[in-house]
Amino acid sequence: MQCNKFDCHLTIILALGRLVMTHFIGSIRSKMVGSEIVEVIHSWSAPRSLSTSMMYSFAQRDDIEVLDEPLYANFLRLTGLDRPYRKELLSKMECDGNKVVSDIIFGPGRMKYRFCKHIAKQRTQGLTNDLMKKGKHFILIRNPLDILPSFDKVVAPSFFELGLAELVRIYNELRELGKPPPVIDAAELQQDPEGTLRGLCDDLEIPFQPTMLSWEAGPKSIDGLWAPWWYESIHKSTCFKQEKKYPQSFPFSLYDLLEQCLPLYNMLRRHVKKKSSSLLSPPLPLPNLPVPANEKVLVWVGDEIVPRDSAKVSVFDSVVQGGDSVWEGLRVYNGKIFELEEHLDRMFDSAKALAFENVPTREEIKDAIFRTLIRNGMFDNSHIRLSLTRGKKVTSGMSPAFNLYGCSLIVLAEWKPPVYDNTRGIVLVTATTRRNSPNSLDSKIHHNNLLNNILAKIEGNNAKADDALMLDIDGYVSETNATNIFIVKKGRVLTPPADYCLAGITRATVMDLVVKEDLILEERRISLSEVHTADEMWTSGTMGELSPVVKVDGRRIGDGVGPVTKRLQIAYKNLTQQSGVAIPNCLEN
Numbered sequence: 001m002q003c004n005k006f007d008c009h010l011t012i013i014l015a016l017g018r019l020v021m022t023h024f025i026g027s028i029r030s031k032m033v034g035s036e037i038v039e040v041i042h043s044w045s046a047p048r049s050l051s052t053s054m055m056y057s058f059a060q061r062d063d064i065e066v067l068d069e070p071l072y073a074n075f076l077r078l079t080g081l082d083r084p085y086r087k088e089l090l091s092k093m094e095c096d097g098n099k100v101v102s103d104i105i106f107g108p109g110r111m112k113y114r115f116c117k118h119i120a121k122q123r124t125q126g127l128t129n130d131l132m133k134k135g136k137h138f139i140l141i142r143n144p145l146d147i148l149p150s151f152d153k154v155v156a157p158s159f160f161e162l163g164l165a166e167l168v169r170i171y172n173e174l175r176e177l178g179k180p181p182p183v184i185d186a187a188e189l190q191q192d193p194e195g196t197l198r199g200l201c202d203d204l205e206i207p208f209q210p211t212m213l214s215w216e217a218g219p220k221s222i223d224g225l226w227a228p229w230w231y232e233s234i235h236k237s238t239c240f241k242q243e244k245k246y247p248q249s250f251p252f253s254l255y256d257l258l259e260q261c262l263p264l265y266n267m268l269r270r271h272v273k274k275k276s277s278s279l280l281s282p283p284l285p286l287p288n289l290p291v292p293a294n295e296k297v298l299v300w301v302g303d304e305i306v307p308r309d310s311a312k313v314s315v316f317d318s319v320v321q322g323g324d325s326v327w328e329g330l331r332v333y334n335g336k337i338f339e340l341e342e343h344l345d346r347m348f349d350s351a352k353a354l355a356f357e358n359v360p361t362r363e364e365i366k367d368a369i370f371r372t373l374i375r376n377g378m379f380d381n382s383h384i385r386l387s388l389t390r391g392k393k394v395t396s397g398m399s400p401a402f403n404l405y406g407c408s409l410i411v412l413a414e415w416k417p418p419v420y421d422n423t424r425g426i427v428l429v430t431a432t433t434r435r436n437s438p439n440s441l442d443s444k445i446h447h448n449n450l451l452n453n454i455l456a457k458i459e460g461n462n463a464k465a466d467d468a469l470m471l472d473i474d475g476y477v478s479e480t481n482a483t484n485i486f487i488v489k490k491g492r493v494l495t496p497p498a499d500y501c502l503a504g505i506t507r508a509t510v511m512d513l514v515v516k517e518d519l520i521l522e523e524r525r526i527s528l529s530e531v532h533t534a535d536e537m538w539t540s541g542t543m544g545e546l547s548p549v550v551k552v553d554g555r556r557i558g559d560g561v562g563p564v565t566k567r568l569q570i571a572y573k574n575l576t577q578q579s580g581v582a583i584p585n586c587l588e589n
């Protein structure tokens, strides 16, 4: 197939090749006799990444000369790769890579700058380090979804031919040399040529020239002699054009290769300053994290520990398909996980109630938690969001019969101090959204289907309150969108039964502490007016511990943070410091 394709181009290439190489060698000679040392700009890319258009764009400048893949012959000589123009190329281009680097790439010239278009895989072993150390560099990337079908039209693509691994290596080497190169995406060049070229020129510290925005159609004297095979469509172009609205179908024979290449492209894409907008919306600026240290956390997902940005579940996962998952929030105090066994008991009960199958064992889950905490060096002041989903499905849909891979475990540990102001207290408003009833969804199942609470939280946010108070189906107070509640009325501590609210682990602990502190505890339905007229109130939960409530629906509760609240806060704090399951010390291993 390819031979035929090549054959039909042969006559043209031979004629053009001679012409091009005469010019090429001529231009090299003129550089040798030229006077000044030129500043070299290296462009590194995979093939089919708009690198030739970029070369045409730079060639329009009045201060630049360009070189089209000066290391190509060296690359063909060393790899032995076949190309229809191999013989001609080897006979007409300098084949000694280091000579190319010293005499051609860094040779003298008459222009201020020299633009070298390099294809990353052509940086073969044994080339002098000068290539990286000298000159300015930038990296041009393109989504392999676009590269692969385009490359396939000329040569059968392979991981090596795409050279994305080499491109990543070049990026990292330059970074280690203290000169991280600007990375631009071909998509942004197509969407906003001027903005992207201006940005690139700024990064390269050269003035932008508007002539870079268009060029005459090819062929061109600056083309390498391989142009007839590779530049057919480029020759028709006269500027960076918007991509067609819809791409062509992807050839599925290249699916495996795409899977290998995509992570490398994505790795480099992270370094693109101006991300091209997605299909759906323009990119948002990077937000600040509430705790900046969490930018670099390691997360357990499935059966591996990965960095934050790689921590993802499958789109086939039940949690995506239907919020079909159970979860726990746990806290780490002083080298220990507080109430670990109680949280795991609730998690296993929730999973059983939801008829999960192929659930990991308690020991496996504990092991994943310990490993995640140890890897992160988190032995205090941290919170774990532990999720167990019903797992990946064989196809999208609702039925658990599609779940044939077993459950997926996620251990997300973050540095997180208690999330509420437990000294000055918090403000609540009552939401119109009612808490789920056991008629519809039993609150004893701690599931990830949190929309009921999220709707209430939105009401709280709109009212600029810290959280929202949720009533049960009969109008009695149940809990907040995220915590259980307690009130103090005439010396008695009251909390609603766990029929509508979650049977919180902290709630149970606080109930024990109330009894231990010789206070009177009543577990009964509480009406909203009892809350509005309470002497004291607090919320309880692992994430926020015990948080005094100072205002509900505009009514002040007691005189600020009350004595019973303070007493129980202290008792709870003491307990968290003393008890818990110790995290095995990694130094012991």
Ligand SMILES: Cc1ncc(COP(=O)(O)O)c(C=O)c1O
Pocket (backbone or CB within 6 Å): 329, 453, 479, 480, 481, 482, 483, 484, 502, 503, 504, 505, 506, 507, 540, 541, 542, 543
């Ligand atoms: C709705 C709701 N209520 C209460 C709580 C507090 O539960 P715990 O004390 O087990 O953290 C949570 C936390 O998961 C919750 O989501």
